[in-house]
Amino acid sequence: MQPGLVNIVVMQIARSQKVAIEYAKNQRDNWEKEHLTQQKQSTEFLVKHELLPVTNYVPDIRKIKENDVKVFIGVGEWALIHHSWNAQVAEIISEKLGTKLIHFPGHHGSYFDQPDAFAAVVREVFNRVE
Numbered sequence: 001m002q003p004g005l006v007n008i009v010v011m012q013i014a015r016s017q018k019v020a021i022e023y024a025k026n027q028r029d030n031w032e033k034e035h036l037t038q039q040k041q042s043t044e045f046l047v048k049h050e051l052l053p054v055t056n057y058v059p060d061i062r063k064i065k066e067n068d069v070k071v072f073i074g075v076g077e078w079a080l081i082h083h084s085w086n087a088q089v090a091e092i093i094s095e096k097l098g099t100k101l102i103h104f105p106g107h108h109g110s111y112f113d114q115p116d117a118f119a120a121v122v123r124e125v126f127n128r129v130e
Contacts, residue, residue, distance in 0.1 A: 061096045072125050074102035076110060 064071060073094040079087035080103065094101040102125055104110060105117040 059093060061093070064097060070129055071097055071099055072102050072128075073097065073099055074104050074121075074125075076104045076107050078107035078110075 073090050075087045075090040078084075079090075091101060102121065104121050106114050111118040
């Protein structure tokens with residue numbers, strides 16, 4: 001191959017690499033923009049339609065008591081130890097209903113990483129119902 005032709009081929013390869021790199025960068029930038037937009041929309045939906053209704057909900061203790069149904073309030077030990085808001089709410093509602101607070105092992109997802117211990121507590125609660 002002639003030296004001039006080699007230079008042309010090398011330049012074309014370099015240009016192709018530059019174009020490919022620029023294309024990949026644009027794809028990544030577009031993906032990041034779309035991902036951030038989607039993440040923002042998901043967060044707004046979560047707060048508006050799921051978090052606020054849950055955190056603003058106040059149960060009607062009188063009506064729950066009138067239903068004459070056994071109610072069990074459960075909370076994870078992690079939440080109790082760390083005095084999280086959901087543990088505080090569980091304690092208050094349990095007290096107002098006059099029920100014993102059920103302590104589950106671990107944290108919010110312990111049914112997944114401690115299934116046997118979690119299942120034992122569930123079985124204990126079901127046995128109380130019978």
